Amino acid sequence: MGPLGVVLWTMFGVAVGLGFSWMPGFHVYNVIALLAVTGGAITFIPQEAFPFFVLGALVSFAYSSVISTVYFSVADDTMIFMLFPTQRYLVTGRGHEAVLMTLLGALAGSVILAASMPVMPLILPFLRDILNQFITVFLSALVVFMFMSEWLKMGEREENRLKRFLKAWSQILGGLFVFLASGLLGFVVLNTDLLPTTVAYVRLTPLFLGFFGLPWVLVNLLSGLPVGEQDTSDEVGTDWRGLLSGVFGGALGGYMAAFFPLITGGMGALVAGHITSQRGDDTFMVSQGANRFIYYVGAFLFLFLPAASLTRGSAAWLVSSIYQPKTYQEYVYSIGALLLASGVSFIGTLALSKLVARIVGRWFKQISLAVAALLVAIAWALTGPMGVAVMLVAALIGTTSVFFNTRRSYCLGVLILPVLISMTGYTGVAMKLLGLGV
Amino acid sequence: MRGLTHYLSGLSLATFFKPLVAAVAQGNLAILVPAVYAYLPDFLDFKVWKFFEKWDFHVDPAPQEPGLNRAPMTVKVSSLTPEERYRFYRLEGRASRIEDSGDKLSFTLTDDTGSIRVEALGRDRRDLLSALGGLEEGDAVAVSGYLDYRGEEPVFVAADAPHPMYVAERVAEAIDYAYEHGEARVKVENIRMIGDTYRRFLIDLDGENRTVRVVMGPIIALGGMPLEEEPVPEHRRYAEARTRHRFVKKYPKPTVIGGFSGTSIGFRREGDVVEEVFLPWHREWSHSFTVGAFLAALLYLALAALGSSLAAPLALASMLGYWAHVVEDQLGYMGSNLLWPFTKKRTPGLRLGESGSPLLNFSTALLMSGFIVANLNYAVPRPPIALPYGELLALVSAPSAAMYAYAVAKWLRQRGEAPEEAEEKAVEEVLEEEEEEIGGA
């Protein structure tokens, strides 16, 4: 395939990504999966162009998904639930600024990623060989740390000491419940034929839509606070220090998440935020941008590294089952495609953000409902009625995390717990315990 | 230092113990215990001890409405007793006998428990009228404000904040209490209002004049951004209360209470004066070598009783992890109570950099990760990095060594730093520690 083909298919991926991934809870993996399941894409895209198509889609996803993060997640009117930095910006009419700041982070992330690709083959294989057999340790270490470092937000005003303690700890216990419950759900879905094994690749989709998409709709519908007028001028309130600190921390977290299987961008960000001692909303948003970009795109780019044999992330697994890039030429193309897609996505997302900023205040509830309907439709299309049932249970668990004021990322127990069980050799025991046969 | 840096240090130290690394191959995750131990001092402080702190004075200038988690709380007229003076509340009732002078609006508010005269001055009058869209005799209204007295007569002053005197009087009282009883702990709650907004206020302790000053600041968003430009009206912006006894405050900046949570202040009598102890529940017993040794001994006994072959290395690694936390914190300003209960006070830190310093955190985390990589490299049957152990250790520590050297050079230059400045940094350090998880979702 020549450079023209690379450009063409990358841009096609970008278009698909921009078109879908601004919707809340709608992951680009789902888009690719949907295209794959409905059969169309796989047949009309040439096999060796497929990695570039996915690369384009992933890049634009890393950019445009910030729109749903910023505009479509508001808590209830009394704000019993703590606001995330992006939400704080939104309710003060600075949603577009938050988008822009995250995009700047993503742009910096793409430059860092492109620049670091040539040195990656020198370091990564060593690290992989050393750390591979200790993945269980790192994964469990991170889970333990997440629970231990939970910032207790409640309980300051209870009348006596024991009540204060219990109230505060209900948050940790709630988090534990969410982790275990989502883990249990994941275990059942992954180890049975509940969702048809013939579409195993998309079995996680209804789960993720349930955990991260639907609770958002639920909370929005509880909400009474209007999202007001948004300022859409392209200005950001930050300084170089905040920007650099954010980019550096974000990139670090992104690499970590990209390199270690199962560790997601959010968890990588938590780790990197600690290591580089970040503070401030602006820094946080910039780092989120860089982090997500490197996490999603970097993980996928490992696939292009000749002889590195690192398949990380759902998209990479899908692509590697269709076509595995093999040459250094493809590797060089991938860096070019990355930069191209990055520039186009930056501009596209900015325009999209302005558009959304204009309509979001007026149509908030309607958009929420429409998205909810869309999520249900996707789950149904991919995995049938049982997928919708599984999605609803996942949504309940996701909502629980909101009510306990605890980290939403505990829902990732859906993957982490089954994998930990499998890696420590307890799958058989757990199956017996749950009465799942064998 | 930040939580993860400590945690990583514990994990890193554990990888120096071959039996613990070997156990991983058998699916045994005991190697995580030292990491947990290394994080434990902060965990004990922030997740446990903080909630069990005994307060002698609980100062809540703006109680929250249960179920709404925001101030002001709606109360009945009859509950406004003299002790409630200056606190921020909300009343609901009917308005009568309305008098409006253009500058001052007053009316009687009556609910099913009684009546009280309400006054709204200047800006508060304007706000009230604009929010209500005018006021007519017999209207049912809700009004926020605080109780005050005109001579003997109780008055409810319409306001969007409590009066600062509430805090000033209680803090002054606490200082005298500490003088008389040796020690006092004060918990000052923050003021949280609707829409995740906060009313910022400052407490300034002026030992020279035996005065506690409190200033009401603007309404802010959680991140600290002010939402209003107009200052708080004169009559309820500022308050001061005098103490009977002498006190000193080494840290010159006022204590700011904003978003997130309130603060806890300790006062301790030293000789003839009362001294301020910042965040008295933090970095005390938990951050001591003695407690680390004790907890490690408990671990050893428990494991030995269970017949674990890893009892000795695990307990040893865990103790080192715990101690590493104490040592790492000692690099900063505030320091810790190193040998509790034998020592009574925190030993000031080395001041190499604030514990939240990105440089110190990053270089330490990098060093610890390097150790982990180096140690695990030799746990693989054919080590992927074919360097002698010593050389590999030197290689992975080099970048961090350079960064430490930079920090030390900076420290040498700044050694003459004024003591107040150091004290200030010490306070900022622990404040930051308290807010460390805020970004993470």
Next chain:
Amino acid sequence: MSAEDRLRVLLEDLYSRGAKPRRKVNLKLLAAVSVILSVAGLAVIVALGQAAQAPLVRISDVYGNFLMNYATVRVRGKVTSIPYVDNSTGRLLIRFPVDDGTGSMLLYIYSPLSAEALRRGLIPLPGDVVDAEVQVRVRETFTYGIVQALSAFRIERVGGEPIPVKTLKPGMAETLVVVEGEAARIREVGSGVLIDLDTGAGTVEVLVPKFISFMDRRLYGELASLQPGARLRVTGVVYLYKGSSPEVVPRRPGDVEVLGAPRVVEATVSQLPGLEGERVRLTVRFAGIEYVKEERGYRLLVVDSTGRAEARVSREVMERVDPFDAFSSPILVEGRVSGGVLVIESAKPLGRWNGSTVPLGEVTAAWKGRIVAVEGEVVSVRSLGSVAVATLRSGGAELRLFMPGSVYSGVKDKLVEGARVKVAGYVDVYKGQVEVVVYTPLGVRQ
């Protein structure tokens, strides 16, 4: 919402008309309800899951089907080759192919299940039928399955009483046999220890697979260093190596019994003619050494104070005899008398080299066939591909060295022009010229 909007909301909360009841959120209730509903939902999912166990699939339906990536399914098929076990990365792995008639697929067992499988002897052999719950991984070029739980990993072994056999025929493939005999040749190969068992009626190949070493390291080591002549009884499955050469593969350590070391007679050279067919041990010196290409071995004479006798020794055995030691000390040899010739199976000099050498000028045709040690400076070295020659000089005398290419590649860095070296080997006369044949890399020292 702008700051002003927000302040307006705030003001409306502070001052409002009427006792407008605010919608209170009872967080406790919401939390409790969400937990209860989650638990109820999970219970339903688990119950549904119990009725939807992993389905049995055909390998052809799974292979290369990327939509089934990560699917947990059951496969059932016949194992087609000996499981491969590897621990080089520190993560113990077992891998073997199964074939269900529609296609073949590799199954992997990873640590810690792999260690448990070895401990419990749950290793299938060719011909066994395996029924396993696996997670499918689909890659562009191949598809494999990862075994999820040992409780969902069943092996239907090739059954019945083992049939005693004395020779193997390809037709016996995938049957259980038992064979007894004397180990004639033992060597380690990639897949395990290969033993030629002399049953009296012929030779039967036994492959002790490498995975046995993970079950019983001591036994495996003992088999790898087994002395020829030891008697073994092996129960195992007949596997066709490369589809045509049958070999017996034991399943677990208990399937290999070492019935005892061979009886060895202590002898002198003069007694050898009376010990036909016996295993003997004796102390000798070597003489008349010459290489016979067709036999890939040496013919030589063994000499002691009672006389001399003809002997044969293979290249592998000879290569392990240090010529320096053999130059100054007698050699303890063990072997079997066959057709009046001593077939040496092991040889070990009794003492270490005392450091003495023969001056170059004194190495003459009279030494032919005997081992010497010499010392000198390397004047020239020439590699001719499969062989190499060098010239040694000392005290005005020169001597030619000859060595096979395999030996030369092992001593290349010592044998360089200008270097002073010590060399040992046996003396030969080639086209009238005396030369020392360095038959082993042990024969060059610095």
